[in-house]
Amino acid sequence: MIRELGLELFTQYDDGDYVLQTENGVTYYDPFQKQNPLYAVDLLTNKAQIMADNLSPQGYYEGKWTHEEKRLDSIMFSQWLRENQKEEGIGEFGVQACSAMITSAIACEPEEYSFLFFLSFLKSGQGYRTLIDVKDGVQEFRIKGGAQSISIELKKLVEKMGCKVMYDEPVKSIANTNGTVLVTTRNGTKIRARHAVCAVPMNLVPSIEFSPPLPLERQQLCEKAPMGSAIKCIFFYKTAFWREKGLSANTVSLVPPLTNVFDAGDDSGKYPALVCFLLGKNARKWSHYSEERRRQDVVDQLADLFGEEAREYVDFIEKNWVADEFSKGCYFCVPSVGVLSNYGFILRKSHGHVHFAGTETAVQYIGYIEGAIESGYRCADEILNRIEHSSKL
Ligand SMILES: Cc1cc2nc3c(=O)[nH]c(=O)nc-3n(C[C@H](O)[C@H](O)[C@H](O)COP(=O)(O)OP(=O)(O)OC[C@H]3O[C@@H](n4cnc5c(N)ncnc54)[C@H](O)[C@@H]3O)c2cc1C
Numbered sequence: 001m002i003r004e005l006g007l008e009l010f011t012q013y014d015d016g017d018y019v020l021q022t023e024n025g026v027t028y029y030d031p032f033q034k035q036n037p038l039y040a041v042d043l044l045t046n047k048a049q050i051m052a053d054n055l056s057p058q059g060y061y062e063g064k065w066t067h068e069e070k071r072l073d074s075i076m077f078s079q080w081l082r083e084n085q086k087e088e089g090i091g092e093f094g095v096q097a098c099s100a101m102i103t104s105a106i107a108c109e110p111e112e113y114s115f116l117f118f119l120s121f122l123k124s125g126q127g128y129r130t131l132i133d134v135k136d137g138v139q140e141f142r143i144k145g146g147a148q149s150i151s152i153e154l155k156k157l158v159e160k161m162g163c164k165v166m167y168d169e170p171v172k173s174i175a176n177t178n179g180t181v182l183v184t185t186r187n188g189t190k191i192r193a194r195h196a197v198c199a200v201p202m203n204l205v206p207s208i209e210f211s212p213p214l215p216l217e218r219q220q221l222c223e224k225a226p227m228g229s230a231i232k233c234i235f236f237y238k239t240a241f242w243r244e245k246g247l248s249a250n251t252v253s254l255v256p257p258l259t260n261v262f263d264a265g266d267d268s269g270k271y272p273a274l275v276c277f278l279l280g281k282n283a284r285k286w287s288h289y290s291e292e293r294r295r296q297d298v299v300d301q302l303a304d305l306f307g308e309e310a311r312e313y314v315d316f317i318e319k320n321w322v323a324d325e326f327s328k329g330c331y332f333c334v335p336s337v338g339v340l341s342n343y344g345f346i347l348r349k350s351h352g353h354v355h356f357a358g359t360e361t362a363v364q365y366i367g368y369i370e371g372a373i374e375s376g377y378r379c380a381d382e383i384l385n386r387i388e389h390s391s392k393l
Contacts, residue, residue, distance in 0.1 A: 001373060002143065005153035009141040010267035014134040016246045019261070019305055021253035022093070026305055028247065038252070040094030041101050044084055045128035052122035060123060061363060063345030065116070073116035073341035077102070080115045096254050104252060104260045105132050106367070107228025107331050109280045114337040124366040134250065138368060144267055147369065170326070173209040174198065176352030195383045199357040199376070202333040203227050204326070214351055221343035224336055225360070227329020229283035233276050233298060233318035234264055240272035241309040249274055251305055256282045257294070258301050274302065274310075287320055294318070332367040333360045348378065353386075355379040 002009060017028040020037055029037055036042070051072075059065035065073065072080075078099070085095045099110050106113070106121065125131040125138070134140055143149050155165045169185040174196060181196040198205065205214070205222040213219075240263070242249045251261035257278045264275035276298055278286050286294050295316060302310035321330030335344075348361050357379045362371030 001150070005150065005157065007149050007153060008144045010144055012134050012139055012142055013243070013263040013265055014248045014250060016243065016248040018248060019251040019253075020097075021251065021255050021258075021301075021305060022096075023255060031250070038097050038101065040088075040090045041098045042129075043088055043090065044081065044094065044098050045102075045122070047084060047088070048080070048119060049122055049127055052119040055119055055123055059344075060120060063340065063343075063347060065341045065344070069116055070341040072119065073114045073339070074337055075115050076111050076337060077113055077115045077118045078110035080118075081110055097252070100252050100254050100259055101132060102128075103280045104277065106334060107230045107277075107279045107283070107329075108334045112280075112336065113334045114340060116340050117335045120340065121366055124362065124364055124371065125368070134248075138365070138370075139262070142267075150369070171198075171200075171208055173211065174354055175211040176354065177211075179353070181353045193353075195353045195355060195386065197355045197357050197376075197379045197383075199372075199379075201227065201327060201358055202360050203328055210351065210354070212352070215346065217343045217346045218349075218351065221335075221339065221346060222333075224339045224343070225333040226336075227322075227327065227333055228331055229280055229287075229322050230330040231278040231283045231286060231294070231318060231320045231322075232330075233278075233295070233316065235274050235276070235299070235302065235310070235313040236315040237272045237274070237309070237313055240265055240269075242274070242306045243272075245307065247306065249306070253301070253305075255301070257286045257297050258282070261302070261305065274306075276302070283320075283322060287322055291318065350382060355382050 018031045020027045020029065027037055056066050056069060059069045081095050081098060085091075088094075102118070103109060110118075122128055122131070130137050132139070158165060166185075166189070169187055169189055171183055172186045173184045175182045175184075179194070181193050183191045183193070183196055198208070200208070202222045202225050206219065242263070249261055249263040251258070253259060253261075258276050259279040259282060260277040262275050264273040265271060266273075278294075278298075286297065289297075295318070299311055299313070321327055348356065350356065357372070357375040359365075359367055359369070359371035359375065361375045361378075364374055365371040
């Protein structure tokens, strides 16, 4: 799709040592050395990966989970971590490191989602390493011009095809009537179509009025899978001083407020920057503080991680995703215990002429842009099949 849209990728900067911060201090390490300080995370996630690979196809694709899988949906990921920490003889640090690494990908604490969901997430991304790594992982490439270039170029493409893209028209209601769909926006704009794709995140589906009402199971599914929590901030600098110190900036911290930091410099090298993530409970706690307090706390931590030069930033931006009315969190909706096994079967089912897309409905790369794109293709196929079928009648 990137090529089709005429976009280009560039490689995420990842040269140099990684950084690990714990209550005992800051460690700089070569991520490719044998004695990786985060080896316990690999041990636990490799164990979970075997279980993820063995999820039943009927469960994973259709939501018809086996008895044992339903049991796995009744426990939180945190519970599994604790049980297996003991079995593998891993200390408290292993559990904390694993929690932080997985929170960096899900933006939720391990005590907030079911273990079955975690296994599905692992399966969807072909493994924990792929889901978080830079080299050979999902973070390896970035899009020139930023990820929003996809939407900008898609808009141009569909407009060339004679379609209209409307901004600032939040959908208020969707009615299935006489084999068509009537969508009404909060501004009163009405659009009638043969089919509609509802691609808002699951947690926002209840903000739209459906007629006839959505089945109880879909309503419950949407209400029981809230978004994770994240505050993302970027600090711009005159020089990439961390690179000069032999650091990639790739950081995982077990000390609040930050969970992760990455190099966020663009491909031109003109705008050195660090991108910082406050995730899960840290995002919730720091969202109650003023922007100045948050900024100061993050800068203090950056100085601990990379040196006093971190205080000399030339610009700063931040986005609190939890406060955004049209996402209410980040990165995606995460099911709690019992949700996948009781309501998962309805995840990809259409409602009359309304089809459901969004990264949460993907079977590959749940929670990522890749998953959102896959779900779009699935809905397009569903609609084409329905149209083809009805034209034969
Ligand atoms: C800070 C952050 C970092 C991320 N990093 C990565 C990354 O590195 N790699 C990666 O692959 N993914 C990343 N993601 C996840 C990625 O952004 C999502 O997986 C992807 O955007 C999901 O696409 P979607 O179409 O399902 O939903 P969204 O992109 O959330 O789109 C849903 C749209 O629905 C709109 N909407 C909501 N309510 C209404 C309404 N009532 N009427 C009309 N429209 C409405 C919203 O405004 C939004 O535009 C990140 C997400 C965040 C927030």
